[in-house]
Amino acid sequence: MRELDDIERYEFKKKLDEIKSCKGQHTELISLYIPPNRRISEVMNYLRNEYSQSTNIKSKTTRKNVLSAIESIMSRLKYFKKPPENGLVFFVGHKTAGANQTEMVTYVIEPPFPVPSFLYRCDSSFYTQPLEDMLTERDVYGLFLIDRRECTIGILRGKRIETIDYLTSRVPGKHGRGGQSQRRFERLIEIAAHEWFEKCGKKISEIFLSEKDLKGIFVGGPGPTKYYFVEGDYLHYEIKNKIIDIIDTGYTDESGLRELVMKISEKMHDLKISQEKRVMRRFLKEITKKKKSLAIYGEDEVRRALEMGALDILLISEGLDRYRVKLVCESCGYEEEKTIDTIEMKKMENNPPKCKKCGGNMVMKEKSEIVEELSKKAREKGTKVELISTDSEEGSTLLSTFGGIAGILRFEV
């Protein structure tokens, strides 16, 4: 799916505004959404049925208008063998045009994104919501900046930075008066700081949770406070899991948001890397937990969890050069599955391994790349698969430290 460019977006929006402005005198404006996979013959049947139902409409004018609208759609639909790539949308009906005057309007739209579901609606206005949803910006990121004095929360929507909230704290500076009251003073500071972080965490979580389809979150601010805050118990776990990167910025106010976006803009192009960083960050965090860790690694352990249906996410490295093979004994039929690398593969071809049971020759019956084989198994079990590149630091860690195969569990096993 490709994103609309600014011009296409503008034109599409204008067209929608025009359609939305149409008003019928009664419920006589028809909106019809046809998804790409829907058969035209099925739609025709549906419309025939609607047509016969509409002959029961009491008001003569409304009945006439509705029937002619359905006729109009059917006559246009005849020219389609199947719906276009993204489906088809019809807006047809008699809109009011001045005193007691109506005018028949017909809009046939091939939308920029696939029509999600079949819909027929007859109302006094056209139903445009599904098309408007296609216009909403898909590239949406959460941003926040934090230190002990300020917190700015923003959202990056496409190219636009919105400042959503700005909070300031009353946490006093760390320099006290010295002497006996110093320790007490420092303790008060820490209490105030804790309260400040709690307040910010609540606000940030609230704002970002209400923003569905947030692709990720970037954190900025000067000094180590932002790390302390992110690692602490202040943010909702879903929000924490969405953090892609933490970056040093000079400011924590509105200008800091721009600074943050400038610094991340290189990374914004590569969403795949962002997603990868996020899931690896989660994995690395899990793995360091002493208790209740949901991270596992190593082929055997991951395979076991996968079979059990306990694996939530499978992390598998692109750099993995291994095969899963099935060997069968020529003499007794004994079968064995094995993971081998390219070198072992070569060896095996020249020098077949011996059967554990009878000593006969084992021959290779099936062979697939391990990435492919494990991903297929994962799909069958409803496990999400993240193919991790070796480009990022996190990605190369997966291959070098964890053997290229790891996972995050749904629950402790």
Ligand code: ZN
């Ligand atoms: Zn055998």
